[in-house]
Amino acid sequence: MDADQLRTFDRVVREGSFTKAAAALNVTQGTVSMRIAALEQRLGGPLFSRGRRIELTERGQGFLPYARRALAQMMEGIEAARVADRGERGLLCLATLRSHAETVVGQALGRFLKRFPGVEVKVREGHHHDTIEMLHDRAVDIAITGWPNLDPLLDDPAPALILREDLVVVAAPALVGERRRFTAAEIGALGEVAIVQRWWQVMPDAIDMLVPRDRPAYDLPMQLALPLVREGRAAANFPRHSIAAELEAGRLVALDVSDMPPIRRDSALVALKPETWSTPIAANFARELAAAARELGLGVKATGSIRLMEAA
CATH class of the missing domain: 3.40.190.10 (Periplasmic binding protein-like II)
Incomplete structure (x- = not known):
């Protein structure tokens, strides 16, 4: 099995459709069917029950967490190699709710980059599900999402800040x-x-x-x-x-x-794992986000995932 097969399997599960998965991956439906068929042959049986609705079989349900774990590790490895190859001093990858982009995130980034001008920044914006999906796919390291999280794509994200x-x-x-x-x-x-x-x-x-x-x-x-x-x-x-x-x-x-x-409305600055907040880039950006949010009149609560310099 290869990464394309795993990525296609994960996308079919999320979209609930071979057709929608093909559109999301920018491939033909035949390619999706071929990848899933090859994966099913490798695993010894069907992963989906085909009918009016596409649903996971028992084999598919058992395989899903392992497939997602393998994809996550692969993405982490690719990102680590990319950063090391370019000799970067640091990289901040953030997804944010669109309503926060210009105000809270804009002010926080301005403050952050004055303190850490050598850090490269990548910011993406969207609705709640978009930010959750980018975090799940390791396209970003941290994200501002709606809170509490009700999206089944992420079971238990690790919040650093709750914003009200x-x-x-x-x-x-x-x-x-x-x-x-x-x-x-x-x-x-x-x-x-x-x-x-x-x-x-x-x-x-x-x-x-x-x-x-x-x-x-x-x-x-x-x-x-x-x-x-x-x-x-x-x-x-x-x-x-x-x-x-x-x-x-x-x-x-x-x-x-x-x-x-x-x-x-409550939102949160979250990561996939609590240990993300022990890294200097993530922790310092969280501090600047908290300061910017307070200046804009938002309520800010620090969670157990991070210790901020200012009292919440």
């Missing part, structure tokens, strides 16, 4: 005039459309109250939602730190929703 942020419902001043207090139903009726911002792995019931059932709803990332809100076409919720400049400049105003409790 307030979310605020905002609108353009022209849309609401002098009024600042509304009910959730009134918020949902503002503007032309309703905007859904999926900051959570599971949408809180309170936020769901803001989305009416009788008008179009746009499920948009922050970069697309914010211009619509500025234009007065809708009200929407955002992490307070991400729109602090908009509020200060008066381009947006914060609204008080009378029948909705305060809404917060």
Whole structure:
């Protein structure tokens, strides 16, 4: 068996489909079938039950953790060889939630690189599942994810920091005039459309109250939602730190929703293993992230995986 076979097996398990696995790996479906067939022949029987749904057989379930462990060790070895060959002084590989990239991570990186200018940096961004997948695949060493982690791809990631942020419902001043207090139903009726911002792995019931059932709803990332809100076409919720400049400049105003409790979101800086936080690069970046988050008004809690210089 080879790495391509193991990687294909893992991808089929994740996608639940040979077709989707082929698309993700950028190969043909025939190639996926051929690799799985060769692997099954080597292991002495089927790994998947073929039918309307692709499911692991008992043999496949038993083999999965070993296949993923082998892939992880291979990726670690490749990265170690790459770094050693280039003589790098250090490498920070980070995946982050998109909503944290420009603010918390941007400030933390600026501080970190002033202290450690010889460290090479690689940052990727995405939704929660994207950051979890990059961490699982060893494409990054540490990641900022939603917390607690509900994604089955990682059973028990090791957190260094838990970050807590307030979310605020905002609108353009022209849309609401002098009024600042509304009910959730009134918020949902503002503007032309309703905007859904999926900051959570599971949408809180309170936020769901803001989305009416009788008008179009746009499920948009922050970069697309914010211009619509500025234009007065809708009200929407955002992490307070991400729109602090908009509020200060008066381009947006914060609204008080009378029948909705305060809404917060937790995220975490995590690694696959607790020992990651004993390495100088990871530990020092965690310290800078904690400092930047506090300056932006986020709550910061250090876990048992790392000891920060500042008190949490």
